[in-house]
Amino acid sequence: MRVTIEKDFRFEAAQQLPGFPEGHKCRRLHGHSFEVRVAIEGEVDPATGILYDHARISRAVEPLLTELDHRFLNEIPGLENPTIESMAHWFWERLVPLLPGLAQITICETPRVRCLYRGPTSSPARS
Numbered sequence: 344m345r346v347t348i349e350k351d352f353r354f355e356a357a358q359q360l361p362g363f364p365e366g367h368k369c370r371r372l373h374g375h376s377f378e379v380r381v382a383i384e385g386e387v388d389p390a391t392g393i394l395y396d397h398a399r400i401s402r403a404v405e406p407l408l409t410e411l412d413h414r415f416l417n418e419i420p421g422l423e424n425p426t427i428e429s430m431a432h433w434f435w436e437r438l439v440p441l442l443p444g445l446a447q448i449t450i451c452e453t454p455r456v457r458c459l460y461r462g463p464t465s466s467p468a469r470s
């Protein structure tokens with residue numbers, strides 16, 4: 344049986360978006376409560392009844408959240424222009440070696456806007 348497991352995480356951080364026009368509100372220093380949703384796709388192991396323990400997702404994601412939480416994102420290598428698009432890519436690059444079956448990263452910066460990213464495929468998920 345093929346399934347998708349999703350797990351959600353949150354962090355708070357400050358940003359400025361240098362790609363926006365001079366005088367635009369997004370160039371000013373401001374912050375968001377970001378939500379990160381990590382999706383894993385794969386086959387359920389009939390012996391265990393799970394794809395793999397979703398605690399593994401937390402173990403992979405939490406060090407990244409520690410790196411970003413209550414930081415100025417523009418100072419983080421790779422996030423000099425911290426749009427939700429570049430943040431989704433940043434998380435994908437770091438998680439794809441750790442999480443077999445990584446299928447999608449979603450970054451929400453407000454309750455009504457999010458970026459969904461599916462990067463180059465990882466190895467298949469195994470429990």
Ligand SMILES: Nc1nc2c(c(=O)[nH]1)N=C([C@H](O)[C@H](O)COP(=O)(O)OP(=O)(O)OP(=O)(O)O)CN2
Pocket residue numbers: 360369373425426427428452453455456
């Ligand atoms: N494609 C993107 N567009 C925008 C991004 C982004 O990362 N990718 N980011 C921003 C800013 O971070 C901005 O701070 C977002 O907040 P805001 O514009 O207030 O968002 P709202 O959902 O409240 O939308 P409004 O239409 O401005 O009310 C902007 N754009």
Ligand SMILES: [Zn+2]
Pocket residue numbers: 358369373374375452
């Ligand atoms: Zn913003």
